[in-house]
Amino acid sequence: MSGADALLRLTGDLGDVGDVGDRDRSVLGGKAVGLAALLRVGAVIPDTWVVPVGADPTAAALARLAAVAPRWAVRSSATVEDGTGLSYAGLFRSELDVPAGELAEAIAAVRASAHSGRVAAYRERTTAGSPDVEMAVLLQPFRPPVRSGLWLGRGPGRGRLEWTAGSGETLVSGAVTPAWEEWTPEGRTAGSEADAWESGGQPVGTACAMLQEALGVPADLEFAQLDGTLLWLQFRPMTAALGEAPGERAHQPGDQPGDQRGDQRGDQPGDERADECSDGRADDGEQVVRGIAASGGLATARGLRLRDVDDPRWEPGAVLLTEHTDPDWVPLMAEAAALVTAEGGMLCHAAIVARELGVPCVTGVGAAALARLGSGRPLAVDGSAGTVAVL
Known part of the structure; x- marks a missing residue:
């Protein structure tokens, strides 16, 4: 690793990154440590510069980056991020497609996210007494992916x-x-x-x-x-065990195109694929909505559908129903009996955080099903099976 003007560069030369490990979290942050691990096993990563904790790159250093690429990804690398016990998935800010002339502002915004309310709520639920959060920042040339x-x-x-x-x-x-x-x-x-x-x-x-x-x-x-x-x-x-995927509609090896099994296709966003079976009823007559089993556990409480994280109707202990979450929803997730979303899969940030918080979560039920669940009646959420029953 080489450095100048408070910028350190991760490269594909093992001599530069071979000694970067978890002990370097206090300077480089967890995401940089993870990238170094990828390099050591031969994975191809983006060209990456690190702004260490407490460092301030000079205008001259940032100007040199402008000659490397016109647009940049500015990503968090907090000291507590991507650890073996907790991921802090999605809780810190990252800025994508940043013009080279605006790197300083983006670095400041990413650093400020270390002290947000959503991080505080997550830490209160999971890490009482843990070390303070400090923030390194990663800079990578931005290219739109296919x-x-x-x-x-x-x-x-x-x-x-x-x-x-x-x-x-x-x-x-x-x-x-x-x-x-x-x-x-x-x-x-x-x-x-x-x-x-x-x-x-x-x-x-x-x-x-x-x-x-x-x-x-x-x-x-x-x-x-x-x-x-x-x-x-x-x-x-991995910080929490990933459950199996019961009830999803799947193409099995050897199926012909168009064969469908289960309850979830993974079609393009916006269709109501999960609603095709959401009017089905369990053996005891309960109405059951099926989605993706994102975080295991059982919870029974009144469902409350919110469109805004600041909705004053929120009640701690309710089942939180929403189209999808962003990190600002974490304080509500930490108070919820369970979480159900219209979109999302098993691997999105909401699902990862729900598993770490121990909150049952079902994702991808579809918009129409979510609306039916929001009638105010009690719901039984089974995050292991991916089902939500209206009681």
């Missing part, structure tokens, strides 16, 4: 792959219900599409499983497809 993906591992050769077209922001925020695949050591066992997602002539799920094996732990990976190649953006160890 596709963006997430992988969460369950063990050797096993994991869940989700993806969407274009930017990963809609994927990680839960603003879309993604396409998905399930992988085991035998290969792809199910998915929303007839064929596996491939890049460079190889299934992406295979690439994720191989990288996970090289890292040596069940991995939470974020990556982008650019011009037929994969660029790895983030690695963190």
